[in-house]
Amino acid sequence: MGVNPQDAIKKLKVLMDQVDHSSKKSFQNVHQGFLIETLDRFLRARDYDVGKAHKMLVDCLKWRVENQIDKILRKPIFPADVYRSVRDSQLVGLSGYSKEGLPIFAIGVGLSTLDKAHVHDYVQSHIQINEYRDRVILPSASKKYGRPITTCVKILDMTGLKLSALGHIKFLTILSTIDDLNYPERTTAYYIVNVPYVFSSCWKVVKPLLHERTRKKVQVLPGCGRDELLKIMDYTSLPHFCKRGSSLSSRSSAHQGGNNCYSSDHLFHQQLYSYIKQQSMINEPTEPIRKGSFHVTLQASASKSKGAAKTIESEFRKYENGISDTLIELEIM
Template sequence: MERGSDQVQRLEKELASLLDQTVGSDHVEITRDPTSLYRYLRARDWDVKAALDMIQDSILWRQRERPDQWTCKWCREKTGYHAMRQVGHDALGRAVFYSSFIQMTLTASSACAEDSVAHVVYLLEQAIRSMATIPNGSDSCVWVMDCTGMFLAACSPRVAYRVNQILSHHYPERLARILCVNSGYMMRGAFAAIKHFLAPRTAAKMRFMPVPITRESLLDEHMGDEMTEWLMEEIRLNAQRTIGDSQLRFWERPAATESVHDPRGSDGYVKQFIATYRGSLKGGDPKGVHHPHPNIIEAVTACK
């Protein structure tokens, strides 16, 4: 069913009425937000009672866990532990995440489900904030997964299962697409194993992009010109036989003599959310400020 249709609006109104009776004025970011009502209804195949139960579970989880206050302690303890980060927004206003196995300092021996869940939740909470501040912002995200340098422990079905549980239960329909770049037999094999516990709608969000990646294929996924150009260059640089320091230290602003490409994100994202980050925190940590990758924050706030 299409968002905004008479039938959907009727179901949203019915769900909102039930929430007023059971939840009241708590957690208005879910209970009074039509886009949230739509996402929960869609995730439960338009069953109002099931969507109500799901929202109530999410509210209890948010009260208990306070995910809006999470950070990634693993990245803070070991710089670059996770390379997955928000790098901008696409032509539809969706937040774009990029991850690289080459850039992360996570190793086979240190990989676990707990760190992955914490990092993804942090990124989602911050992406929601960023989308609320841009013109025509969306309510969903796209993950560009660069599989260059992939190793077995990093594509564990157990980790994928835990992350999927959190996303499907508490962030339904937030992840619009996963674009898998430079995928080989390892990633395709891992997806074949993971696919068995994914809902068909979730599994259908995976896209295996052409190898090598093309500009046209990214534009077809609504990346837009700026995001496409950034992704093409980032993917190219991370596929080199010798990776430059500015790429490996993706959380730092590259020196002018090294590169004109900024691995922290697209030009628009850097200007709006990274270059202005210190100023946005004056007077404390205002509610609603978008926080970039934890190590980007450390690098920016350490600058004189």
Template structure:
């Protein structure tokens, strides 16, 4: 091995050790946690939060504490198909039957008057259910997913700035580094003005993952060919797969997944739900403006 290669190897090892030490620092700041949250705060999870906050231990810890508070209050892992089935009827969001070439789960979204209800809370709850389900089905060697957004039939009346802003907040604050790529497929010209309104809601890292693809643009179509097996990709996105969303079949698949969720969270055993009284989360203040809520006190039993 040459001196240069040896130096590169030592550099990578040093970086890994430094990052591992920061993971341990976050664990120390979190303090003792109930079993359910201990499983959630795995090394991989903590690394995602550190990555989202540029490996700043203090900022990452506050972000993670905010998520634990959010999960305690909203219990996303306890949402079941029967709770949100009415939101899914139109196929506005669903987990596809195919993955991309990196093995990432693909969530298909269709913002074209497909809202089943006018409830912002209901729409966000369904989005959270879809995220939890996608994470449940990720392969062991993959942490991210792809969003494939179909703009066929889209008009500005289909968009709510309030829902879009709330969506961005939930995904960026509580599902950091879960998005691998976002493909906006064939958006109309009128969408560009809305995009200028949406962009400030997105962090710089998220913006870099967004790609516009147009059906008539051969160069942008290459993005699809690089990401997907065209035989598996739906025809709506330029692929050869004629399969479309079927509510009955999808409902059956989701209900089967629902049976697995409590086992995953219980570590293979259907444990009792976590009581609210078992976790004390105090919210303080701090000069860090990048985190909306600043939980400065360690999470305790």
């Protein structure tokens, strides 16, 4: 007998009414007034098992309280050159909105080097973008379109992808763990574009690390994906790397200035950083925030990355005769 989603939502709501004060306060930042939609997201993430969804949500709120996630938008990554270094090496941006009003986030998987800042800066930036999306971008879109908009679309640019990118698997698993446990069902579709021939090898490693519900949302598009993506968004919302006929270096398009959604000079990042700076001056202690002081604990270990080590080594051996840049030191222990 199938589960009735409406009944499950009602049961979960009753359980959430019983959480402690600090959790309730944090929960307000999670649902932003869209309580039913939020409960449904966590239920979908646990196949409408109310008990499991309740535990997931309670654990999420505990994580938020213990790590002061509700205050993360008051903590700028500074000095400014550190933030620019993060933006130059962790390529992500908001390129526009779909025809249905969903925010479109672009991620430069192939050209993100993740080597210009501390790991805590990258994790902090990732969570800040998540929180800014949930607290500012999605509520604003909902108001503009007159209906609840609680999800987004992600376009993953594989330009420049090399097998050496598998060296980041442990870090990427950390981010994936954070998203799976605390920001479930926020993405309706993942479109992969500009796929090089080594993608299949990388996908063999990454695919098992993803939850089945996430894998079902992934679509690999031919070329830069422009024609397919124009079915769901206008040309102005296409990321810069999808507006050309062939796969060229996305980093070379940095000269486009504000048109490059990865750039720290792009409107999205300017607004985000400005917002965080403004929030940092509201009801905050007078002492300066120390760079690198933000640390996030994980609810679950990234143990799957250990199991991927043999697969990674196998793929390296397969291509080591033809691809010299894959001779890197594996640090997945």
